[in-house]
Amino acid sequence: MPPRGDLTRDRPGGEPASRYAPEGLDDSFTTGTLTPVEEGAEATTRLPSLGALGWLRWAWRQLTSMRVALLLLMLLATAAAPGTIFPQRAQAPEAVATFLTDNPTVGELLDRLGFFDVYASVWFSAIYLLLFVSLVGCILPRSRAHLRAMRARPPRVPRRFDRFPAQAVLEVDGSPQAVARQAGAALTGTRWRRRFRVDVREEGDGIWSVAAERGYLRETGNLVFHLALVGLLVSIAVGQFLHYRGQAIIVEGRAFANTQADYDTFESGAGYQASSLVPFSLRLDAFEARFDPATALSRDFTAYVTVTTPSGEPTERIIKVNDPLTIDRAKVYLQGNGYAPQVSVRDRAGEVVFAGTVPFLPQDTVYTSRGVIKVPDVTTGPQIGLQGALLPTAEEVSEQVWRSVYPQPVDPLLVLAVWTGDLGLDDGIPQNVYQLDTSGLDQVLDDEGQPVTLYLRPGESVDLPDGLGTLTFEALPRFVALDLRHDPSLTWVLVSSLLAFAGLSTSLFVPRRRVWPRLAPAGETRGHERTVVTGAALARGDDVGLQEELDRAMDLVRPAGAGQRPGQQERTGHAPR
Numbered sequence: 001m002p003p004r005g006d007l008t009r010d011r012p013g014g015e016p017a018s019r020y021a022p023e024g025l026d027d028s029f030t031t032g033t034l035t036p037v038e039e040g041a042e043a044t045t046r047l048p049s050l051g052a053l054g055w056l057r058w059a060w061r062q063l064t065s066m067r068v069a070l071l072l073l074m075l076l077a078t079a080a081a082p083g084t085i086f087p088q089r090a091q092a093p094e095a096v097a098t099f100l101t102d103n104p105t106v107g108e109l110l111d112r113l114g115f116f117d118v119y120a121s122v123w124f125s126a127i128y129l130l131l132f133v134s135l136v137g138c139i140l141p142r143s144r145a146h147l148r149a150m151r152a153r154p155p156r157v158p159r160r161f162d163r164f165p166a167q168a169v170l171e172v173d174g175s176p177q178a179v180a181r182q183a184g185a186a187l188t189g190t191r192w193r194r195r196f197r198v199d200v201r202e203e204g205d206g207i208w209s210v211a212a213e214r215g216y217l218r219e220t221g222n223l224v225f226h227l228a229l230v231g232l233l234v235s236i237a238v239g240q241f242l243h244y245r246g247q248a249i250i251v252e253g254r255a256f257a258n259t260q261a262d263y264d265t266f267e268s269g270a271g272y273q274a275s276s277l278v279p280f281s282l283r284l285d286a287f288e289a290r291f292d293p294a295t296a297l298s299r300d301f302t303a304y305v306t307v308t309t310p311s312g313e314p315t316e317r318i319i320k321v322n323d324p325l326t327i328d329r330a331k332v333y334l335q336g337n338g339y340a341p342q343v344s345v346r347d348r349a350g351e352v353v354f355a356g357t358v359p360f361l362p363q364d365t366v367y368t369s370r371g372v373i374k375v376p377d378v379t380t381g382p383q384i385g386l387q388g389a390l391l392p393t394a395e396e397v398s399e400q401v402w403r404s405v406y407p408q409p410v411d412p413l414l415v416l417a418v419w420t421g422d423l424g425l426d427d428g429i430p431q432n433v434y435q436l437d438t439s440g441l442d443q444v445l446d447d448e449g450q451p452v453t454l455y456l457r458p459g460e461s462v463d464l465p466d467g468l469g470t471l472t473f474e475a476l477p478r479f480v481a482l483d484l485r486h487d488p489s490l491t492w493v494l495v496s497s498l499l500a501f502a503g504l505s506t507s508l509f510v511p512r513r514r515v516w517p518r519l520a521p522a523g524e525t526r527g528h529e530r531t532v533v534t535g536a537a538l539a540r541g542d543d544v545g546l547q548e549e550l551d552r553a554m555d556l557v558r559p560a561g562a563g564q565r566p567g568q569q570e571r572t573g574h575a576p577r
Contacts, residue, residue, distance in 0.1 A: 345469060
């Protein structure tokens with residue numbers, strides 16, 4: 001019986017005992033005690049318990065395995081899906097409030113679980129951090145092993161070649177030592193074009209061998225790919241921490257200051273500070289849109305703006321689609337455009353209770369636009385809500401049925417329905433400014449019980465029904481939707497993505513191959529020493545080009561100027577398997 005802890009003796013078939021260790025444990029966990037048993041009874045091995053340290057090592061190895069890293073990557077993609085299904089507070093707080101109001105039970109449960117702020121939730125952050133740790137724990141030992149392999153000598157030439165998938169035999173002039181030295185130099189290549197890492201050895205009895213290996217770039221590409229993934233994770237995390245983004249709608253002739261209060265929507269990371277905003281103001285001088293006269297499809301959009309910074313004079317700039325305006329560290333993109341009818345409303349007392357521009361959002365290619373005019377501050381009577389459509393080039397299809405046929409304002413028409421009651425603006429629940437909450441409103445009807453519809457063209461005024469006041473359509477300026485973004489990680493995200501693509505391509509298409517020529521003396525012929533060269537090659541995985549690689553290597557082994565002698569046939573080909 002071996003001493004306690006000695007399980008290194010060979011099993012049946014000559015295989016070491018460590019091969020029989022449980023999966024996931026190394027040799028340090030295969031020690032135990034062989035209990036003596038009576039003759040005829042089966043011997044049993046008791047493995048000691050792992051203990052706290054053993055379980056921690058096992059958990060670390062599982063976490064840093066490639067299988068777990070892939071599972072975490074898929075889990076991260078799955079965990080991100082709710083962020084595209086449910087509204088998020090950072091982007092649409094009014095939509096979240098509406099969802100909670102419409103679904104109080106389910107909404108409260110989802111809110112507690114973080115489904116309305118997915119990317120800042122505890123469970124999403126935990127998956128993100130676990131993936132980061134898994135990748136780092138996987139990369140570090142592989143990097144150390146790769147560096148050791150690159151500094152080490154290539155593996156020794158195997159004793160037998162009969163089981164290798166690619167083989168060749170060649171007989172050339174020269175001594176084994178001379179041919180081996182020259183073959184090593186030929187397989188190594190030049191300074192600017194390395195072919196193989198080569199190690200020339202003497203095996204004894206006049207036999208020499210050359211161990212050549214190539215394809216270390218494959219593992220390098222694999223490591224670069226994983227390092228790029230880590231860089232991508234870090235870049236995205238830093239970007240989410242420091243970024244800010246705001247959207248604002250600006251009407252022609254109006255100005256905008258780059259302060260958080262001037263944005264219609266604004267989102268930022270935890271590391272954002274108000275001082276991070278680049279100080280400037282921007283005025284929309286004019287907006288020009290060009291459309292195809294035949295198809296009404298858009299051709300070009302141009303916003304003419306004047307930018308003023310604290311350190312300079314006002315400068316005229318141009319913003320186009322996919323050609324943003326860059327101001328210091330921020331970029332201003334042209335995201336959309338439309339029409340903003342300028343209207344005024346007087347209540348029944350004759351007081352102006354609303355005056356200004358109201359953006360109507362385009363719904364199709366001919367800019368049929370929908371919008372809402374809310375008049376909460378009336379002096380007497382109920383609050384007023386106007387909801388309808390703007391038709392830039394109106395055409396009457398049938399009686400009281402209109403449509404737009406062209407996006408330019410050739411013959412604009414404003415069509416509105418009238419509602420009265422409580423607009424719900426004092427309830428404390430955020431509302432969408434482009435939608436009318438009709439739950440506390442009544443639609444105004446005519447004497448026949450049909451909804452009242454108002455039709456106005458620029459410069460026209462109409463009386464509101466039931467003596468509610470008057471409505472005037474004064475002008476039709478255009479608006480632009482601007483999107484200001486600042487994300488310091490975008491450059492690093494791009495670099496990491498390109499490195500990941502390059503590393504993955506390298507790891508997929510660079511073959512890892514080993515070539516072993518063995519050179520033995522074949523006697524002398526007519527005073528010339530001859531050498532028999534037997535070669536074999538091995539690749540990692542299936543490699544259809546392995547035999548061609550070996551043939552090219554055997555061609556390099558043939559000494560220059562020591563070709564086949566006349567009258568003698570050179571022996572090349574595949575050895576029998």
